[in-house]
Amino acid sequence: MNLKTLIPQKLKEKFPSVDFEVLDYRDELTIKFDKKSIVEVCNFLKSESDLDFNWCSDITAVDWATRKNRFTVVYNIFSMKHNFRLRLKADVDETDCKIDSVTSVWGAANWQERETYDMYGIKFNNHPDLRRMYMPEEFEYYPLRKDFPLMGIPGSLPLPKK
Amino acid sequence: MGLEAYLKDNGFFTTKIDAIIAWARKSSVWPMPMGISCCAIEMMAVGDPKYDIARFGSEVMRFTPRQCDLMIVAGTVTYKMAPVVRKIYDQMPDPKWVIAMGACTSSGGMYRSYSVVQGIDQFLPVDVYLAGCPPRPDNLLFALMKIQDKIGKTKASQFQNLPSGKDEIKLPDLNVIQNN
Numbered sequence: 001m002n003l004k005t006l007i008p009q010k011l012k013e014k015f016p017s018v019d020f021e022v023l024d025y026r027d028e029l030t031i032k033f034d035k036k037s038i039v040e041v042c043n044f045l046k047s048e049s050d051l052d053f054n055w056c057s058d059i060t061a062v063d064w065a066t067r068k069n070r071f072t073v074v075y076n077i078f079s080m081k082h083n084f085r086l087r088l089k090a091d092v093d094e095t096d097c098k099i100d101s102v103t104s105v106w107g108a109a110n111w112q113e114r115e116t117y118d119m120y121g122i123k124f125n126n127h128p129d130l131r132r133m134y135m136p137e138e139f140e141y142y143p144l145r146k147d148f149p150l151m152g153i154p155g156s157l158p159l160p161k162k
Numbered sequence: 163m164g165l166e167a168y169l170k171d172n173g174f175f176t177t178k179i180d181a182i183i184a185w186a187r188k189s190s191v192w193p194m195p196m197g198i199s200c201c202a203i204e205m206m207a208v209g210d211p212k213y214d215i216a217r218f219g220s221e222v223m224r225f226t227p228r229q230c231d232l233m234i235v236a237g238t239v240t241y242k243m244a245p246v247v248r249k250i251y252d253q254m255p256d257p258k259w260v261i262a263m264g265a266c267t268s269s270g271g272m273y274r275s276y277s278v279v280q281g282i283d284q285f286l287p288v289d290v291y292l293a294g295c296p297p298r299p300d301n302l303l304f305a306l307m308k309i310q311d312k313i314g315k316t317k318a319s320q321f322q323n324l325p326s327g328k329d330e331i332k333l334p335d336l337n338v339i340q341n342n
Contacts, residue, residue: 134242134277135242135277136241136242143276143277148276149276150274150275150276151274151275151276152275152276152277153276157241157276158241159241159244159279159284159285160244160245160248160249160285161285162284162285162286162287
């Protein structure tokens with residue numbers, strides 16, 4: 001059976017209470033669902049032998065600025081067995097800017113979640129080492145948010161004295 | 163132009179201390195290759211036989227700042243990298259010179275962004291700014307010749323081991339790893 005139909009079908013069978021929004025655009029499959037079930041869905045996608053999504057190639061986020069759910073966390077995962085790519089999305093609101101970490105599923109998620117935290121300020125629950133990735137630890141802002149100015153906040157990054 | 167051409171009859175010549183010290187200094191400028199990004203590739207090309215920085219007495223790229231006279235800052239300096247560049251500069255013995263090689267180093271270049279220092283002269287004294295993205299190797303040689311001109315015009319009494327206006331040398335803090 002085609003994976004594009006198999007994946008949504010299997011997910012709906014396994015998680016009847018979760019509302020999956022399936023989108024097939026330009027031959028790319030995207031599945032959007034509530035952030036509460038992110039870890040168990042990822043675990044299922046990895047451990048199910050018919051699917052076997054064994055590589056988490058990227059985790060990032062989108063800042064929609066004015067929408068009700070301000071952020072969307074995006075997971076790009078890959079099944080080496082089937083040579084198939086899948087994109088998972090979960091909305092995160094600014095007032096509750098947290099999502100569960102998937103480091104327990106894919107070890108590679110560790111640094112990718114740190115990068116997402118560094119750039120968007122989304123906290124990942126149960127992350128083993130949630131430090132900033134690029135910016136200094138004492139930096140107070142999140143550079144890829146839409147309200148962050150391009151040239152940064154003057155004086156927020158210290159320079160050595162001349 | 164060997165010196166021996168002048169020495170063939172009597173075996174001595176007269177000159178000024180200023181002149182001979184400046185001549186010695188400018189003919190052996192040892193660079194500190196602060197290669198941070200792509201400009202460093204052109205800086206390496208300067209050492210190859212085609213451009214051959216050895217013609218100017220500067221082939222001795224020292225990878226310890228304590229043996230260097232000239233820091234060639236070749237590449238994009240981010241705010242995170244700036245303290246490191248400054249620390250290496252502080253460890254170089256006086257007198258010392260700095261070339262800001264390329265657009266990024268001189269002005270931030272195409273990286274007009276929160277993460278990139280918009281010109282290293284915000285935290286370092288710069289002697290020569292070098293245009294180009296990256297500059298061609300000949301251009302870096304030209305910058306080196308400018309530095310040599312500058313050294314040649316400086317009197318020996320102005321080569322001080324102390325920064326002017328300061329009474330004592332404050333040694334730089336050697337504890338490099340601080341916050342990790």
